[in-house]
Amino acid sequence: MIEITILSGKGGTGKTGITAAFASLAKNTVFADIDVDAPDLHLILKPEIKEENQFLGARIATINRQVCTNCGLCKKECRFDAIHYRAEGGLEINPFECEGCRLCERICPVQAISSEHSTNNHWYVSNTRFGTMLHAKMGPGEENSGKLVTTVRKNAKEKAREQNADFLLNDGPPGVGCSAIASLTGVDKVILVTEPSKSGFHDAVRLIELVQKFNIALYAVINKCDINSEITKQMESFFLTQGIQLLGKIPFDEDMVNAIVNQKSIIEYRPDSEIAGKIEEMWNKVTEPIKELK
């Protein structure tokens, strides 16, 4: 089983639209939406939930003011400035600032502090018209989206193995921080979906540096390539110098947006379009050498 993650650095370059298109072409593949902060793949794949699981999020500490002596030790030691004196007296912990490190709980001389895991996160195993899909729903403002990404991936891998799937295709998050790192450690291939804008390029360069740190095979797709053909050329030669295989270029087409509005992948919405053909070529390029090896 080959695990592939789609990433972009910059948001909004078209990761999910392209993942959905790949999904409609892929055979014997499990899908995972690991952009847990802002998941959108389900809007196209329309999963029918078969299994719901709770993910224990970061701990959040609270102070029992009946026991607290207001000594202020926790406030002094908290490195996240999450503990404050209330106007009406007594100490309180701001749940949005608490990192769940439990330092306060451990040092409180009168054991007035306790912590509980946040139970606001869930992950799901679902059926879709293209195959099994794993996805998650995170409570607003949660810590630890990286850990939730890891959990979804771990379970998606198990499902893929159970089903003897050829591929696991992950729709990843934007950025290069903890969620992006969690989405690529140990995968077989990363597909970078980028766009020819200065920001798209700048962010792609940062992502490439990250992927190269992990020594993962990297492929690139230039989406909306005709928005700026000069930057497209610059990107192409940059990929060449970095040894990154360009899978293809996709021109800007409002039909990509219209497909989403119709809750379809571009392959389903406009099967005979130029874009559909190009995306099919790309999917074959990524998957064919693997099939040959088998």
Next chain:
Amino acid sequence: MSYKIAVCSGKGGTGKTTVAVNLFSTIQTKWTKNVQLIDCDVEEPNDLLFFKDAKVINRSIVNQLVPVIDESQCTFCRKCEEYCEFNAISIIPSVKYASVDPNMCHSCGACLHACRFGAIQEQQHPIGELTNYSRGNQTDILEGSLKIGSPMQTKIIKELKVNASDESDILIYDAPPGTSCPVVETVSVADFVILVTEPTPFGLYDLRLTVSLMKEMRKDFGIVVNKAGLGDREVYAYIKEEDIELLAEIPFNREYAGQYAQGKLLSDIPPLIEQEYLKLAIYLKNRMHHD
């Protein structure tokens, strides 16, 4: 005290940076010079790409404190490993092995309290940098940039907030995408939040998530619809139904998208778009006097 405005969106690529940069420029030319733009999308900071005239006036490294275990003092009791909620410490007593993974460490200091043998000390570990840029005004633009491979984006946002200029009339925070801790960190100080969305099912779904975060954080907010004309009308129905203020509508313009691609956001702005930013600035000015 500065009036603090955060520009946010759940979904990436809806136009946060476009709106933040244009708003900054509109405020600076039409309202007050004393405004600072703070790029809090530290994973992928892009604001600077649109200001070719900006010069670096100061750059500093952001460090986090990471524990170092002195194996000659360590008894391999594993207490620090137990205290570490982030799985950053591994101790293997049988082979007298103790190590800390700086990429997992949150610098909470719990391990220092765990160790009774004085075997743990902290060292500075670089996680990124802050840069001050000027375009003629000392406070112009502040940017945070995460070192590639570090997961400590929230810590850099904290540093940005500490280093933002108190003297500014207005601070504009360009937030990262998503709905988790880095967004919370950015928005927590804001007096008002602008949510940027696009009229597509993806834009709407992520907008809903962001609105519920704003409500939970008890923030005042309004919406800017970017790329108006693409997609469908569902987002407008939602805005109406939820009774949220629609602050501006920036029409999708293929030519302007090409200009954006080249980093030329602030020259030859189509009049219709310019007008929307002016409307947004006036709204904020009224809001600021009202608050």
